[in-house]
Amino acid sequence: MNFRKIALCVFLLLLVPLRSALAICNESTASQADLDLWNTHGCWQDFFLWQYQAYDMSSDDWGNRGWDDACNVNKEYPKHWNASYLVTYGLADNWQFSFHGTEDYRGTAERWDNNYHDDIYHSPTDDTSIFGQWIYHFFGSNEVQTSCLLYDPNLAPNANPGSRSGDFMHEGWHGWMDLWGWDNGSCGGHRCGPTGNCTVSNCDYFYFHGIGAYAFGAMWQNDGTANRFHSPNQVQVEYLCDVADFPQWWVPASVRLAAQADANTRASQRFINGPGYFCGDPRPW
Amino acid sequence: MGLRKILALVVLAGSCLAQENPNPPNRKASLAPRATQSAIQRPSEFDQKRLQPAPSLAVAPEQAKEAVPRFIAWAGASNVKQREDARRIIAEARDNQAVASAFCDEALRSQRTDNSRSLLALSILGEMRSPVGQECLTKLLHQPFPEKGTSAQGEIVEQTALGMLQGKAVDGLAYLHTRAADEEVLWAAGKHPSRVVRAEAIEAYLWNHQDSEEARETLSRYIRPDEKIFLDRVRRDPGDSAEVFNRKLAVFLKAHPEAAAAAPQKYPRRKAPPSSQQPPAR
Numbered sequence: 001m002n003f004r005k006i007a008l009c010v011f012l013l014l015l016v017p018l019r020s021a022l023a024i025c026n027e028s029t030a031s032q033a034d035l036d037l038w039n040t041h042g043c044w045q046d047f048f049l050w051q052y053q054a055y056d057m058s059s060d061d062w063g064n065r066g067w068d069d070a071c072n073v074n075k076e077y078p079k080h081w082n083a084s085y086l087v088t089y090g091l092a093d094n095w096q097f098s099f100h101g102t103e104d105y106r107g108t109a110e111r112w113d114n115n116y117h118d119d120i121y122h123s124p125t126d127d128t129s130i131f132g133q134w135i136y137h138f139f140g141s142n143e144v145q146t147s148c149l150l151y152d153p154n155l156a157p158n159a160n161p162g163s164r165s166g167d168f169m170h171e172g173w174h175g176w177m178d179l180w181g182w183d184n185g186s187c188g189g190h191r192c193g194p195t196g197n198c199t200v201s202n203c204d205y206f207y208f209h210g211i212g213a214y215a216f217g218a219m220w221q222n223d224g225t226a227n228r229f230h231s232p233n234q235v236q237v238e239y240l241c242d243v244a245d246f247p248q249w250w251v252p253a254s255v256r257l258a259a260q261a262d263a264n265t266r267a268s269q270r271f272i273n274g275p276g277y278f279c280g281d282p283r284p285w
Numbered sequence: 286m287g288l289r290k291i292l293a294l295v296v297l298a299g300s301c302l303a304q305e306n307p308n309p310p311n312r313k314a315s316l317a318p319r320a321t322q323s324a325i326q327r328p329s330e331f332d333q334k335r336l337q338p339a340p341s342l343a344v345a346p347e348q349a350k351e352a353v354p355r356f357i358a359w360a361g362a363s364n365v366k367q368r369e370d371a372r373r374i375i376a377e378a379r380d381n382q383a384v385a386s387a388f389c390d391e392a393l394r395s396q397r398t399d400n401s402r403s404l405l406a407l408s409i410l411g412e413m414r415s416p417v418g419q420e421c422l423t424k425l426l427h428q429p430f431p432e433k434g435t436s437a438q439g440e441i442v443e444q445t446a447l448g449m450l451q452g453k454a455v456d457g458l459a460y461l462h463t464r465a466a467d468e469e470v471l472w473a474a475g476k477h478p479s480r481v482v483r484a485e486a487i488e489a490y491l492w493n494h495q496d497s498e499e500a501r502e503t504l505s506r507y508i509r510p511d512e513k514i515f516l517d518r519v520r521r522d523p524g525d526s527a528e529v530f531n532r533k534l535a536v537f538l539k540a541h542p543e544a545a546a547a548a549p550q551k552y553p554r555r556k557a558p559p560s561s562q563q564p565p566a567r
Contacts, residue, residue: 032402036362040335045324049317058315071320096527130438149437156437157400157446183552188438197514199480201439205546208519208538210531226546245523247365250332254361257408258401261449268484269440273544275484278520282456282489284411285372 023126024065025148026155030073033160034153036252038082043071047088051081056111056121056141065124076124076151083165084109086255092246093216099238101216108172108219108235109165111141115220117175120144122168124151131158132167134174134189142178144171162243162259169239173232180222184231196272204231206271233270237263241279339367339374346383353387361405375412382417385410389421392450400446404453411457419461422454423469430478444479451477452485459489475507483508487515514541 030038041047048070052058057080059067066075073082087109093101107116119141120134128149135143149156150164158164174189176182184204185191193203207229214221222229230238240263244256260280267276325331340359344352360371378384392406407425410418428451434443455473458466473486487504494500501516508515519537521530538544 029398031399032357032361032405034401039362040332041328042325042331043320043322044328045320046327048320052315052318057318059318060315062318067318069321070318071322077318097523097525128435128437147437149435149442153399153401154397155435156442157449160401181551183550190439193439203439206544207546208534208544210534211527212531222549224549226548229546229549241521245521249366250335250364252361253363253368253371254401254405257404261404261452264452264485264488265445265449265481269480273546275515275518278484278488278518281520281522282459282485282492284408284453284457284460285368285375 025076025124025126026152027066027072027075029153030079031153031160031258033162033252033254033258034073034079034082036254037086037161038073038078040250040252041085044085045070047085048078048081051084051088054110055080055084056119057123058121061123076148079151079159079161079164080122080124080146083161083168086161086243086251087165087168090247090251090255091242092248094246095212095216097211098216098242098246099211100214100219100242103217104214104219105165105169105239105242107217108176109168115179117172117179118142120172120175122146124148128155130188131156132171134171134178136178142175144168144175146171157258158262160255160258162240162255163262165243166236166240166259166262170232170236173230173235176220176230177232182222189232191272193272197274198272199269202270203272204233204270205273206234206237206267206276207231233266234276237267237276237279240266241277245280335362336364336367339363339370342374342378342381342384344381344384346381349381349383349387353384353391357388357391357402357405357409360409361402371409372412375409376414379413379415382415385413385415385417385421388413389417392421393425396447396450400449403450407450407453407457411453411460414461418457419463419466422457423466425454426451426458426469426473426477426482445481448479448481451479451482455482455486456489459486459493462493471503471507474504475509480512483512484515484518487512488518488520491516492520514544517541 062077066072066077069075070078072078087105091102092098107114111120113119121141122144125145125147127147130147131149132146135145137143146164146167150158150167153159177184187202190202190204193201195203207226240259244260244263247256263279267274337359340355342352342356363371388406388410392403392410395402410421428447430447431443434441455470459470470486470490473482474490477483487508490504491500504516505513517537517540519533
């Protein structure tokens, strides 16, 4: 082999980490909802030292996105663990009212090989043609990516901790589909649309169920029929609804309002057999 | 083979393997994240300290521009225990035109830079039931709906952003219970370009008219024929017990068998690498 070509390959390889180091989201600001939630926990080091392991995050992926500035809420990694904080502690888990429990949502979002999915890890992307995506890897853990649309409030309304963690549910549920061998369609893991009552290009079915139909910790259950099943957008809507309507008492109003708006937006336009539930009531405050 | 060439080949081989292995050794050996700020103790120890009383909106006109951001900061951080306090103070400010105008300014100022802040300001303005608020909410509702923008997974992000805010504006208009505001809500229910806003308008009109038959009949004259199912949409009211919600759901599913989801489909579980990863035949 030509030694010059080898040297060129080595040089190009060295450029790869440099390229990822240059690409980041807008780190000059955070949404009102991110700031308000942040102020409920501040720089809680014990939590983020647990969180990065629970979500299998690494400095390779997040090193230039707040990894060494983990309490600067303007940056991506702090925003990520801000959202994880909401998943981990923010729900009331009221069996009389909540769709599902913290155990379900944590099981969907966190890294572990469990009933919800095979191993996953969380990474960032600058690709703003997506909010996030689940990537299958034959070798090693599958990957949950979240994009700048979930971090930069100048880019999208989803740059808030409720919507960000809602995307953890959505992408994690693609992992559930993979684990249990379900084909949810060929448009990015969804049915192609617009179709039926779905007005966008990536559509799901809403598998309606009552409160209490799933014990907490049983959201993963399926019986092979539409009677006991969930789709990615549905899990996302139910989670956002639980954040909006039955959170822990200390969850800030700005977080609840944003979660409700996201839930109802999705429920109105992403389901073939929709609309999905309307969360909360339309009273302004 | 020279040592330099061997070393170069090892590096090249390592790069090929790295592309197949998404968990190279340095993932597991990742250094922990760290912060420059001082760490705190458990957040629960500070919960009670953060329960601040609501700031007043009973201010002179020249003080409105300072009072409103102060109230927004408090309101955004407030929790469910403080909801009624917030409602009381907002209602008391109904006739304060300067305050209402300042909330409107804040909502419009932040609509492109912080959707959650704009939602907050609009929620407060809607709750206020103020004539100045009605004018502002109507103006926002009729902002031109973008036809193009950033496309992300099947939606135009700018449409979603404005749709959410216009949906919140419709909530405020419906809450006013005035004839002119109701006309705007009914217009939105049938004619707004966004499904998100139409859906919110339908729900807001129904809820503000106690889900009456009369309200349903009125709406059915305005809404699109293919959106009549929204009249029966299941709402999870915060006070609904499981029994109440489940009953609503059963009624909905009986009235709309077409809302039953299709049976899920299986795909063969991957058992081998894709054919492109197979070695060539010998």
